[in-house]
Amino acid sequence: MMIKILAAIVLSLGFINFSYAQAQIEITEGWVRGTPPGTTITAMYMNVENTGDQDDTLKSVSSDISKSAEIHQTSVDDKGVAKMEMLESVLVPAEGSVNFKPGGMHIMLIDLEESLKSGDKVEIKLVFEKAGQVKVQAEVLGVGDKPE
Ligand SMILES: [Cu+2]
Numbered sequence: 001m002m003i004k005i006l007a008a009i010v011l012s013l014g015f016i017n018f019s020y021a022q023a024q025i026e027i028t029e030g031w032v033r034g035t036p037p038g039t040t041i042t043a044m045y046m047n048v049e050n051t052g053d054q055d056d057t058l059k060s061v062s063s064d065i066s067k068s069a070e071i072h073q074t075s076v077d078d079k080g081v082a083k084m085e086m087l088e089s090v091l092v093p094a095e096g097s098v099n100f101k102p103g104g105m106h107i108m109l110i111d112l113e114e115s116l117k118s119g120d121k122v123e124i125k126l127v128f129e130k131a132g133q134v135k136v137q138a139e140v141l142g143v144g145d146k147p148e
Contacts (some may be wrong), residue, residue: 024052025131030138032122035115044107049097057129058090065122067111118142
């Protein structure tokens with residue numbers, strides 16, 4: 001009986017240590033581009049900072065305001081044509097950060113339920129391999145606006 005209790009204590013201590021060592025994710029500067037009427041797709045941008053001492057990976061994204069969401073990378077090919085490709089995941093290095101910004105990586109919100117007006121707030125859910133689910137409140141900016 002005593003051995004069982006000791007084992008339980010050791011296991012729970014091990015678990016606590018493990019959770020302290022996990023990656024810690026902080027999202028700042030989250031914003032979404034507003035949409036003109038009739039547009040059903042837009043992009044969300046943010047800065048993802050990993051303050052932990054282990055690498056973490058963004059694995060999936062979703063939102064309540066769109067039927068689907070994808071991680072995209074915009075790139076310009078050798079003919080000067082911009083195109084977007086879908087990324088399966090994004091590595092966020094320990095004590096590092098990844099910036100999602102116009103012309104680079106973004107979260108594509110696809111099949112919006114309604115158009116997004118400047119000043120609206122939307123919630124985006126990010127799932128990281130180690131940090132788990134992280135919710136982001138992002139402000140909607142005007143169609144042509146840039147963040148401050
Ligand atoms: Cu895109």
